[in-house]
Amino acid sequence: xxxxxxxxxxDSDRAPPADTPTGPEERFQARVDAExxxxxxxxxxxxxxxxxxxxxxxxxxxxxxGMLPEGNWITRAPTLRRKxxxxxxxxxxxxHGLYLYxxxxxxxxxxxxxxxxxxxxxxxxxxxxNYPTLTWADIGAIGWLVDGAAIMNQVPLCRCxxxxxxxxxxxxxxxxxxxxxxxYEIMLALSRGTDAQKRMAQDALNRWWWPSLMMFGxxxxxxxxxxxxxxxxxxxxxxxxxxxxxxxATVPQAEFLGLTVPDPDLAFDEATGHYxxxxxxxxxxxxxxxxxxxxxxxRLEARRKxxxxxxxxxxxxxAHARKxxxxxxxxxx
Amino acid sequence: MARNEWPLFEVFIRPKNGLxxxxxxxxxxxxxxxxxxxxxxVYARRGEGVSLWVVPSAxxxxxxxxxxxxxxxxxxxxxYRHPTFYDIPPEVKNI
Amino acid sequence: MTDNALFDYLLRLGDTSLVLGHRLxxxxxHAPELEEDVALTxxxxxxxxxxxxxxxxxxxVEGQGRDEDALAFLRDVYDYRNHLxxxxxxxxxxxxxxxxFLHDAWALELYEKLMVSADHRLAGIAAKAxxxxxxxxxHSGEWVVRLGDGTEDSRARMADAFDRLWRFxxxxxxxxxxxxxxxxxxxxxxxxxxRPAWEARVDAVLAEATLPARPAIIGTSGGRIxxxxxxxxxxxxxxxxxxxxxxxxxx
Numbered sequence: 001x002x003x004x005x006x007x008x009x010x011d012s013d014r015a016p017p018a019d020t021p022t023g024p025e026e027r028f029q030a031r032v033d034a035e036x037x038x039x040x041x042x043x044x045x046x047x048x049x050x051x052x053x054x055x056x057x058x059x060x061x062x063x064x065x066g067m068l069p070e071g072n073w074i075t076r077a078p079t080l081r082r083k084x085x086x087x088x089x090x091x092x093x094x095x096h097g098l099y100l101y102x103x104x105x106x107x108x109x110x111x112x113x114x115x116x117x118x119x120x121x122x123x124x125x126x127x128x129x130n131y132p133t134l135t136w137a138d139i140g141a142i143g144w145l146v147d148g149a150a151i152m153n154q155v156p157l158c159r160c161x162x163x164x165x166x167x168x169x170x171x172x173x174x175x176x177x178x179x180x181x182x183x184y185e186i187m188l189a190l191s192r193g194t195d196a197q198k199r200m201a202q203d204a205l206n207r208w209w210w211p212s213l214m215m216f217g218x219x220x221x222x223x224x225x226x227x228x229x230x231x232x233x234x235x236x237x238x239x240x241x242x243x244x245x246x247x248x249a250t251v252p253q254a255e256f257l258g259l260t261v262p263d264p265d266l267a268f269d270e271a272t273g274h275y276x277x278x279x280x281x282x283x284x285x286x287x288x289x290x291x292x293x294x295x296x297x298x299r300l301e302a303r304r305k306x307x308x309x310x311x312x313x314x315x316x317x318x319a320h321a322r323k324x325x326x327x328x329x330x331x332x333x
Numbered sequence: 334m335a336r337n338e339w340p341l342f343e344v345f346i347r348p349k350n351g352l353x354x355x356x357x358x359x360x361x362x363x364x365x366x367x368x369x370x371x372x373x374x375v376y377a378r379r380g381e382g383v384s385l386w387v388v389p390s391a392x393x394x395x396x397x398x399x400x401x402x403x404x405x406x407x408x409x410x411x412x413y414r415h416p417t418f419y420d421i422p423p424e425v426k427n428i
Numbered sequence: 429m430t431d432n433a434l435f436d437y438l439l440r441l442g443d444t445s446l447v448l449g450h451r452l453x454x455x456x457x458h459a460p461e462l463e464e465d466v467a468l469t470x471x472x473x474x475x476x477x478x479x480x481x482x483x484x485x486x487x488x489v490e491g492q493g494r495d496e497d498a499l500a501f502l503r504d505v506y507d508y509r510n511h512l513x514x515x516x517x518x519x520x521x522x523x524x525x526x527x528x529f530l531h532d533a534w535a536l537e538l539y540e541k542l543m544v545s546a547d548h549r550l551a552g553i554a555a556k557a558x559x560x561x562x563x564x565x566x567h568s569g570e571w572v573v574r575l576g577d578g579t580e581d582s583r584a585r586m587a588d589a590f591d592r593l594w595r596f597x598x599x600x601x602x603x604x605x606x607x608x609x610x611x612x613x614x615x616x617x618x619x620x621x622x623r624p625a626w627e628a629r630v631d632a633v634l635a636e637a638t639l640p641a642r643p644a645i646i647g648t649s650g651g652r653i654x655x656x657x658x659x660x661x662x663x664x665x666x667x668x669x670x671x672x673x674x675x676x677x678x679x
Contacts, residue, residue, distance in 0.1 A: 041397060041398050042398045064462070067457035074453050075453060075454060075667060079679050080446075083476060084480075087469055087473055088473060090469070091378075091456065091469040091470070094456075098360060111361065112338040136670055136679070302458070306460070309458075309460070313460035313521045316574060317339070317574045317575075318339060319578045319579045321363045321364040339461065363574070370467065371466070374470045378466075
């Protein structure tokens with residue numbers, strides 16, 4: 001195909017079309033519109049770069065902070081099989097944070113600065129991780145609902161216009177395919193278990209349902225960055241579209257478990273083929289995002305402690321590397 | 334903070350023998366050995382490869398997007414570099 | 429008779445892997461750098477994986493219907509058979525690394541010898557474990573060198589960590605009737621035979637790390653017969669909580 005394409009190419013094919021945009025912004029948008037990927041050293045509008053750094057680093061922070069609520073239960077997992085599955089899942093989240101920081105670094109941000117913004121409280125991360133994990137069922141609910149919501153969000157990001165972000169998301173989505181199943185399997189075991197286990201499962205669904213719906217962000221009318229991000233093909237679907245997809249996919253899964261979704265207004269609409277659901281309490285979302293959720297302080301404190309406690313290790317490793325380099329140079333001289 | 338950051342390395346993985354190493358992503362490490370081990374843990378947890386390279390990101394010299402036309406467009410009309418440029422009668426085999 | 433010895437021996441190995449894996453898993457989400465978080469968790473996963481193989485086999489050898497989970501979650505401290513070394517708390521990263529290194533240098537030697545065990549199942553488990561142990565030792569040994577020959581602070585921390593841990597290492601080379609019976613049957617090596625290689629590995633790394641040399645070790649022991657320190661009880665209380673709080677439930 002490649003050589004054929006070359007052979008038939010004539011000068012007239014190579015001439016630019018009549019309406020070729022001239023300014024860099026227009027040329028950039030034309031490339032995006034043509035589904036061409038933007039790569040790190042390509043010209044891009046400052047706003048595009050800023051939006052991506054903000055979104056990718058928030059995404060990375062969410063992965064890293066997200067290790068904490070589930071990490072709580074690694075040492076208390078009820079069987080060895082559950083223990084290794086949970087360990088591998090939380091490890092993946094660390095890895096995914098790392099892939100995402102790497103993608104942000106291709107835009108000229110330094111990971112140290114980005115992490116600094118997280119630790120100082122300047123940067124945001126997904127509000128869902130400011131809720132506590134109280135019982136083992138929360139590990140099931142997080143895998144099922146939180147990872148389920150994340151997948152809805154992330155799959156379209158695999159086609160994001162920015163190459164490194166899209167590639168990181170492809171890797172992440174591939175690796176995450178077991179996460180949601182892991183969670184649902186826990187819920188399945190609980191909902192088929194003793195009365196106490198069923199109660200645990202229902203209680204977890206009650207607490208995680210609404211925060212999971214909030215994960216898709218404010219409704220389209222309220223969303224600050226949506227329209228521009230769609231135009232730049234950073235985003236492919238609106239918050240409300242993805243939220244509806246999630247509800248449609250998840251409600252039947254809850255029914256299969258024999259659990260009740262904590263929404264009295266939830267009803268299947270025959271006409272549209274979608275579930276209608278009740279109003280989301282956006283004041284709670286705002287409150288948790290601004291720092292007054294149940295665990296905001298604990299999460300940041302845990303991250304700060306890990307970072308501060310690790311400072312001597314990072315310094316020592318660097319000092320050792322420099323010594324070794326100096327010795328190698330001295331030996332070569 | 335950036336001054337004391339571990340340097341950045343690019344990671345390349347050979348998925349299996351017979352294929353080239355392919356860029357997988359990047360990571361931070363204090364030295365090359367650590368980078369290699371981290372690459373194994375971060376990018377090859379699921380048996381993604383049989384060989385790893387790590388290269389300090391600072392050691393890579395890259396072409397500029399602005400050089401794209403001067404670097405790559407001339408190749409577009411050098412059709413004589415491609416086998417179908419040459420007319421060989423169909424009855425001639427094994428060429 | 430040998431079955432009883434084999435059961436005990438498998439618990440000693442399995443519990444040692446499980447408790448150390450558990451300790452490492454406590455780091456998940458809290459390591460000094462993201463890359464190292466992923467690395468420590470990998471090692472934890474390997475160790476819990478070894479424990480599952482060893483404890484499952486122990487349950488079969490025992491023949492009382494106990495599986496890996498019955499053995500892991502429903503035995504109390506005095507029935508646990510792990511080395512005292514691995515139940516020591518993490519303290520800081522340096523202490524975790526020193527503990528890991530002292531264990532890895534022993535475990536690699538052991539599993540290499542177990543690959544030719546007269547017990548084929550155990551030999552198979554060892555063949556899988558040995559590949560992972562090689563990597564673990566490389567990881568922990570390199571970190572000992574980095575931190576020993578890093579900054580003044582890191583060197584002092586590592587010297588302190590080894591100073592705290594030496595006393596728990598003698599136990600790894602002791603033998604009682606269990607190891608003696610298995611050594612006689614060609615199932616397991618005589619623990620004392622692991623010592624020269626362990627000492628050589630440890631000494632070489634300490635020297636490269638510019639850390640104080642290994643002292644003459646007057647050890648404390650007891651882990652292998654269920655006489656533990658105070659830390660293990662807390663570890664098990666946490667690990668076994670759900671199985672204890674909801675007896676008989678399936679998870």
